[in-house]
Amino acid sequence: MQSFLQFLIIGLGAGATYALFAQGAVLVYRGSGLVNFAQGAIGTLAAYVAFVDLVDERGWGPFPALGASVVVAAAVSLLFQASVLRVLRGAAPIVRVIATIALVGLLQAVVAKRYGVANRPVDTYLPDDVFRWGDVTVQEERLYLVGITVAVTAALWAWTRYTRIGMAINASAQNERAVQTLGWSPDRLAAITWGLGGAIAGLAAGLAAPLTGLSATTFTVVVTVAGLGAALLGGFHSFPLTLLGGLIIGVGESMATLYGGDVQDLLNQDLITGLNRLPAFLVIFFVVVIRGHGLPLRSHVAERLPRLGTGAISVRGLLLASALAFALLFGVMDDDWAQATYISIATGIMVLSIVVLTGYAGQISLAQWALAGIGALIAGRFVRAGVPTELAILLGVVLTIPVGLVFAIPALRTRGVNLAVVSLGLGFLVSEVVFANPSYLGNRIDGGTRIGRIELFGLEVDAFNHPHAWAAVNLICFVVLGIAVANLRRSRTGRRLVAVRTNERAAASLGISVFGVKLYAFSVSAALAAVAGILVAFRGQVVTYTEFNVFASINTLGNAVIGGLGYALGAVFAAPNAIGGWGTRVIEDWIGLGAQWDVIIGALVVFLILIAHQNGVADVVVHGRRLWERLRLVPRPRPHPPLPEADTRPVAPATLSVSGLTVRFGAVVAVDGVTFDVRPGEVVGLIGPNGAGKTTVIDAVTGFVPAAAGTILLDDRPLDRLNATQRARLGLRRSFQSLELFDDVSVEENIRAGSDLRASRRSWITDLVWPGRHDLTPTAVAAVRRSSSRTTSTPSARSCPTVAGASSASPAPSRPARRSCCSTNPPRASTSARAPSSPASSAGSRTTAAWPCCSSSTTSAS
Amino acid sequence: MARTRLRVFAAVCALALLAAACGDDGGDDTGDATPGDTAEAADIDYEAIGLWDDGPCDESLEPLRVGLMTVFESPVLSLKDQADALEAAAEAFNARGGANGACIEVHTCDDGANVDQAVACVRELDEAGVVVTVNDQGTAGQADVSAAMQEAGIPRVAGNVVSEDWGDPNAYPLDASGTGVTFLMPQALVEQGVTEIGLVRVDLAAASALLGLLGDLYADEGVTFPFEAPVPAGTTDYSQFILGAQDAGVGGIALVLGEQEAVQVARAGQQLGTDLLVSASLGSFSHSSVTELGDFAEQMVFLWSFPPATHELPVYEALRADLAASGIDSLQPANLKASPMRSWIGLYALLRMIRDANMTEFTREGITEMLRTAQDVPMLGIFGDEDWTPNQDHPGLFKRAGTNHWQVWTWDPDADSVAGEGNFVPGAAFSFDDVLCGSPFGAPGPC
Structure with a gap:
């Protein structure tokens, strides 16, 4: 005692x-x-x-x-x-x-x-x-x-x-x-x-x-x-x-x-x-975890993130830049610069992992280098066990993904600063529990994992004796992974990530599995981090783990922001800032300043970039396209190909039945025994003053808040036990009072996000390699036709893509009907207003897509 | 707005650069030497103490290029004084004839405790034509550094050996250095009659296994280690280590820590007035840092392979004078710790062999051959009665452990020394091989 x-x-x-x-x-x-x-x-x-x-x-x-x-x-x-x-x-x-x-x-x-x-x-x-x-x-x-x-x-x-x-x-x-x-x-x-x-x-x-x-x-x-x-x-x-x-x-x-x-x-x-x-x-x-919520509360204000790129790749620019990089590496650079090259590029790959996780999916992790260390540890242990290096690296990358999923657990319940701080703790924990324990590392005396000198495919590439070769390995990995990350941005999977980044509630309302997307983002990001970690660790004969700490993660996140958090290209501009990388070489070799000056000058450069352009260097470069277009390094923008004719077919009718719906928040009864039906072809208005519970009814019907009592049926199918994503997939979707759009992307991408549901599970992988081959659903075509010419600056104009996105997917095979709900608090002396009949609906479309605006809480059915 | 932003940014830049540029780099700590603390170089009879004075070296001859790489400054470990000491020693020996008349040229490199910088340092030393390193101490990427040095054919003399170097035939350490301290520190407490020992160690993976290793090593002597604690970065209360050890009922604690952390734990012990005996390294504590601990210093036992700088040993007159002449604070006798002393001792031993071999052309191969064949280099009482055979292999795991002599030192506040009141007093001496014999690390028994 x-x-x-x-x-x-x-x-x-x-x-x-x-x-x-x-x-x-x-x-x-x-x-x-x-x-x-x-x-x-x-x-x-x-x-x-x-x-x-x-x-x-x-x-x-x-x-x-x-x-x-x-x-x-x-x-x-x-x-x-x-x-x-x-x-x-x-x-x-x-x-x-x-x-x-x-x-x-x-x-x-x-x-x-x-x-x-x-x-x-x-x-x-x-x-x-x-x-x-x-x-x-x-x-x-x-x-x-x-x-x-x-x-x-x-x-x-x-x-x-x-x-x-x-x-x-x-x-x-x-x-x-x-x-x-x-x-x-x-x-x-x-x-x-x-x-x-x-x-x-x-x-x-x-x-x-x-x-x-x-x-x-x-x-x-x-x-x-x-x-x-x-x-x-x-x-x-x-x-x-x-x-x-x-x-x-x-x-x-x-x-x-x-x-x-x-x-x-x-x-x-x-x-x-x-x-x-x-x-x-x-x-x-x-x-x-206890305080957190799977989906953010209605009061949650999503944190804005820097601007997103489009993921477009200029093949000519890519080839030219790659050729130039290899020419400089083997033709001009001495050993010190080759060393700076592999240090920079490994950091660049880590930045790619941050682009996917934070830039695309909006999840902040300050434990990325800890994941990288896990990848290095796994690969190193396999090498030490005699597994061929190439296979060991592959296993290291693949087996880091489950660890990345563990790192994703807090993200399922929290977000923003809370997530950042929890990930920080997780990073520290890995450093202290795993990396400080020689029992896990392979040798109790070394304090690291001895892997010897690295050969790949029979070629000697160890960083000490062959710094240029190791830099080339890094460069190849960087180019390949950079393309994959850019592909991801252009794909339907990328649109899911962006939807979650921008608005988790809206994404869920479109049938996007927020949990699934977060887990996917952490998985891809973990794999990329593992590659970076292996490239950092395998440059020596003994893998040591002191570099895989949270401070490195914090610094690299900073580099990612100044490079351009929403751009795969941002990694190119972030890479030189790595300590010991090209920036350090310039400061030490060309300017002649010694230790610490690289950090001081680097920090001042960060301030300068943040003050001058907060979306990062890549954003400046991409938006200064004219020069690149004149140099023919990027293609001139081409007009969009004409949309195909929409193949509209009638919707099988279905009825939404709500009976005795009750919602409680602690002791407060927000909704008490509400009962109504929405039959095919009806538009039903919910009218009431502020605080009456209109939005809560919509939240409960669509699965955003749990109902304390009552039943919700779509035709005869009970929805009570389904979450928001599952209800949306069955055809019950909503728009929001605040007209939630995915503001980071175009109108077309907003609508595509709602119509991407047909994507197979395989697309999680194939999109990294072969994106952009996903046709719009017929309803989405119709929606794009109505919405893409409109601006999104006024509430009424913003409502078009919102509703269009909500109704643009093909119905799930088992449930062809689709319901869209939107809720708006009316003025105090409100009256219900019937939404204009949908052109798509009147044309025989399968959904109630693309009406121009909702002026009151309405629930409608086609 | 843009102009305002620029103005503001310019102001921030100016302030930051000014603040940094006004700095003293933290290492340029040249102060006034303290005459009287040590003998003037002119008063020393070099031949009598086993050295020589042949007058200034000849700058026209091809120099002996000596290198040293280590971490100059880090929050845990700052060893720039080793580089400073090597430069000061080279300057002093150059004034007395250098290496058989040729001047000694020193190239030092800061590895920043960073693998990439360490690799760059090896390249730098290689390109500078360094033929031998003295007292280098790797803190990162040592496997690659050791291998690269070996491949470049640059022999490493008097280095601080780490696990990578134990079987390295290119390493010629004077002693088992840091590893020796770590493994023998409990012995220093055992010599004081303590058998229940607490271990307060650095928070590194390589040190995590230490408890098990020491348990194996000292099991036969009935020594137990009921308390062990790492000192993590950002520790705010060092007294917990003292109180934790007290709570575990140990009689003494071994501080297997970098200098700064060791001093903090000792200060916590001083503040708490603990009864624990504290064993520490002379690589971490100088005369002045021990003096600051007041009466608590009497509860400390120190360990090293050679005596502290303030000990009265004839050859130390020259050592102290040579290093003090640099004017650098950390090389004055009161502040001089054991690790920079090894630069002087290592350079002396190297020059002694060069003198004895009559070597006038300095190549890596030539130096390596000399090191392989040299026997019983006179160490002038620095390692007790022991002389040094550079290429000697020890039995067991730690093959390249250099000399065997290790000694315990205690503190006598009433003794006089060249640095003022108080001095280290020699205690028990023991042999590295003997302590390890019969353990998993040493020669197999019977011992």
């Missing part, structure tokens, strides 16, 4: 440090909706200034220096907000997150350049007496730390709850415009938030420095490993829960130190590593 108490106290001390860093991050998130990865780095710089420049060099006392740390951190944070984030105010959230990641790189490099990277001890300055209660030792310093953290938490809680400015900051995160109308300046509120968040970082770093010493990376690790986890447990909103989260993580770690040996014995294992990270991660994981 005394041991338990002892480690509880130790854990509370460490947890208080985590919580203090986390509170700054939570405050920034509440004020700006942005996860600030630079919280630790800002604190680091401030603490160095305080304890090295002021205490060591100028003889300041530690408490004035602590004050200086707070001021410096606040100033750095404010400067960043004013100079970068204010300019990026309208940018996609991920772009702004990448700006904070670039700030991490910049500040760490500046610290390393100015102070060195070696850890510097800092003398304790808080009272450091040691109390002993029996066998339990308590350090006074830790008590102060816990006390200060509790005080800061209480102050933040009270400030945001009871002061006008605090409440305005909360409101600003929800709706900037609304706050503006109340007379608050969003810029001013953001400045206050960032300044205060920075000050807390300076305070946390100043207090923690005597415990940890100072190094360029320590506090960034603290924030990334534990701080963000604590913030997540507080929902990035609640200061008290964040404090609790920090304490849970701290106590979990210390208990792992105490009971690690017992757990090892219990599981009868010689060696288990990473136990200290496990409790915290499990808590985060289960909280996220």
Whole structure:
């Protein structure tokens, strides 16, 4: 018991440090909706200034220096907000997150350049007496730390709850415009938030420095490993829960130190590593899974992502660029540049995996390099076991896919920042549990997996003796995989990914399996990551795993954004930024600057690109097509081929019957015993004031919220146990009050997304190789004909592709009928309006596709 | 708007570049040498202490090109002082005749603890015409580095051997270096009567297996390891390792850690006033860093194959003077740790062999042949009574373990030293082969 108490106290001390860093991050998130990865780095710089420049060099006392740390951190944070984030105010959230990641790189490099990277001890300055209660030792310093953290938490809680400015900051995160109308300046509120968040970082770093010493990376690790986890447990909103989260993580770690040996014995294992990270991660994981939802709630606002490319490939441009790359590699580059080439290209392949996962499917993972390491480990173990290298690589890639599916589990229940933080934890866990355990790696003494020198198809290609050959292997992989990723974008599978990226609810309403799409995206992305990992790992005779860490994942995500997250071509522009890649060579060989300058200049270039063009370099290149067209490197746009005549046939009639439908949200009965039928040829209106439950009825009928009671039949088939996707596939589809479109793609692609249902399961694979061969269904042809000429800027115009997309698929074989529902809250004194009869319907189409608008909640049937 | 953005961006760039450019690179820590701390070079009778002074080297002769690659700075391990020490030693030996009259030219390379940079370093040393390396210490991609050095025919003298090097005939270490410390550190505690030992180690895969290996090695002596804890990156509370070990009922802990982490754990022990004995490496602790631990230093035992810089050994007068003359803080006697000392010792041993072999043309093949045939190179008491035979293979797993001599050192706060109050006091000495004999790693018994 005394041991338990002892480690509880130790854990509370460490947890208080985590919580203090986390509170700054939570405050920034509440004020700006942005996860600030630079919280630790800002604190680091401030603490160095305080304890090295002021205490060591100028003889300041530690408490004035602590004050200086707070001021410096606040100033750095404010400067960043004013100079970068204010300019990026309208940018996609991920772009702004990448700006904070670039700030991490910049500040760490500046610290390393100015102070060195070696850890510097800092003398304790808080009272450091040691109390002993029996066998339990308590350090006074830790008590102060816990006390200060509790005080800061209480102050933040009270400030945001009871002061006008605090409440305005909360409101600003929800709706900037609304706050503006109340007379608050969003810029001013953001400045206050960032300044205060920075000050807390300076305070946390100043207090923690005597415990940890100072190094360029320590506090960034603290924030990334534990701080963000604590913030997540507080929902990035609640200061008290964040404090609790920090304490849970701290106590979990210390208990792992105490009971690690017992757990090892219990599981009868010689060696288990990473136990200290496990409790915290499990808590985060289960909280996220329990709190999460399979489909986002109606209130969920999807995070905008950078612009998508079309996936079009210029064969001539591709051939020319590939030939040029090979010519430069073998004709011009020396060994150092060949080495930079394979480093860059492996990163480029990892960027391709991020393009698929984040760019196309909208799922953020900060564990991509951990997956890459798993691929390398599997392939390496096979090589070590004597399996031919080529086969081992293939097995490594294929067997990483199931691991990718495990990584996808959180994505099935959560999204956005929560997903990013959980994936971060997952990445750490893999690093510590798998990569730090030599039992898994193949040799207990090597600390890695010995594979010897690599030969492929009888050719010596090992990176050390044949850097050009290894670079060529990388280049070939990059070109092939780049084509596959571009193909994917143009395919029906790609449209499914984009639909999920843009709006999960709308995608589900079209019969797209959101779970299936997410799992697919993680699978493809895992396979690509495994290729990158194997190319990185197999350049040496012993595969080591220190490179497969979350910080590499974060950096590569940053590279992907500046290259162009929505473009396969973005990987080309992201690749040179890899540390040790072409960018480093240019800075070191051509400009003549040494260590750290590549990071500093790289970070400044990231800022420049983000400020100048937030959709990435590839977007600039693609949209500057005229030059390429003149050079004949890309084809001039051709007019679309004429659409075929629609083969319209009558729809087999079906009746939607809703009986005694009841929906409850906790104790609130939102819908109580609603009964109605929609017979063939009818349009049924639901009329009522705001809050009457109209949309909830549609949500329940289409499977977006569970019904507490009642039955829903399509003809005689009960739908109650089917999810939204299954109902849509049977022909029951909906549009949305807010006219949800997939805004990232064209009108035609919106409609295609709804008509791609006929795709076979095989298309998940074949689309990577042979996309764009999927004819529109006859109803989709009709829908495109009506919609493609219209703009999507006005609500009425936007309704056309929305409804067209909902009704453009061929019915499922077993259920030929199709129902489309749309719901709009009418004005207060509303009347029901019958939707104009559908031209497609009147022409004998099988669905009620493509009516011009819905002006009230209607349920219609053809 | 565009102009505003540009202006703002320009301001950020200017600030960032200014902040970085104002930096001191963290390693350019040249300070004033502290005269009086050590003997002036002019006062030293080199011949009497086993060295020589033939006057300045001849710059017209083809130089002896010596290389060193290691990680200069990282959050865990910063070994730039090894490179600085080699340059300082070369300068000093050049002033006394260099390598049989030829000057010594030093090429150093920072591998950044990165495989790609390590590979680039090998290429760099190869292209620079380096004929031998002294005190190189690989921290990444060592399998490739060792193989490449072997293929390039560049012999490695006095290197810090890692697992890749144990069977490498191209490696000629002076001692078992870091691995020796790791495996023998419990022995230092055993010599103090401690048999229940806690292990606080680096959080690396290669170190994860250490507990099992040490358990096997010390089982016969009745030593147990009831506590083991890795120190992960981002650790905020080092006292947990001390308290955890206390809770497990151990009598002492072995710190198998990089310098910075080891110092933090020792400071936590100092703050808690623990009764535990703490065993650490002289590669991590200098006279000044031990002094800062106050009374707690008396609870520490230190281990290394040769004495600390402040020990009174005749040849150390020259060593201290040569390194201190560089003016670099970390090479002053008070701050000098064992790992940079090995640069001086390794260069001395190499030059001694070159002198004895009358070598005037320096090729990789020639140096390699010399190393293969050299016997009992006089080590002037640095390794106890032991001299050094570079090509000697040890029985068991650790073939290239160099000399056998290892010694425990304790701290006496009242002893005087060239660096001020307090000094290290020699304790038990033991043989690497003897400790390992009968274990899975050493010669088969009976021992």
